[in-house]
Amino acid sequence: DCIGVLGYLLIIGFFLWKKTWPYRRWQRILPLVVQVIAYTFAGERFAMLLSNRSTEYFGYLLISAVSMVLAALVLEESPRRWLDHTVPLYLSLAAMLKISCFCSGCCNGFAWEYGLYNHATQQTEFPIQLVEAALYAVLAVCVVRYRSRSGQRFAIGVVGYAAVRFVMQFFRIDQPLFGRFHCMSLLFLLVGGLLWVLWGKMAPEQKKPECSIEQGQK
Secondary structure: OHHHHHHHHHHHHHHHOOOOOOOOOHHHHHHHHHHHHHHHHHHHHHHOOOOOOOOOHHHHHHHHHHHHHHHHHHOOOOHHHHHHHHHHHHHHHHHHHHHHHHHHOOOOEOEEEEEEEEOOOOEEEOOHHHHHHHHHHHHHHHHHHOOOOOOHHHHHHHHHHHHHHHHHHHHEOOOOOOOHHHHHHHHHHHHHHHHHHHHHHOOOOOOOOOOOHHHHHO
């Protein structure tokens, strides 16, 4: 739970650090509020549709992304650029929350003689949570370095997260061999792929020109 609470610090730091959110200070307030609210309620509300779940990251990803699009439109900014800039936050939070899963003993892997002891199941297990967290961290680095048309970075981030989540589900013993989370991962993977193709065919966005007093006088 304490690690989950650190997510708020990660969100606040992300939007206050200019290198991760390269917009004016007043333009950081609305997306910051949107992400804090989504992080608090979105995953929990989405989990109400599922049984035996207290929260679900897919719900947070979906609701927060839609909210970011609406927030960008309110401020007359590019929704695609805002989503692109937010991708590192999404993947960093996913990695951090998997570490919290490891600490709580949930989302556990198969029994392994050389694994780590799980107090919840009282057996040594392969630390699948740590592997998944590491993959999200690597994916975050790769996505940040990815250069493409506006919006495609976000699409790749969604595809990457869904693909990792799909594969990792096969190594968890608390879920069936092929269940609803595989289906959800495939759905998000498909949506991310469609967005990547669609936004790749759209014309590149032009940055808004910065107005100045000298330009106004001219």
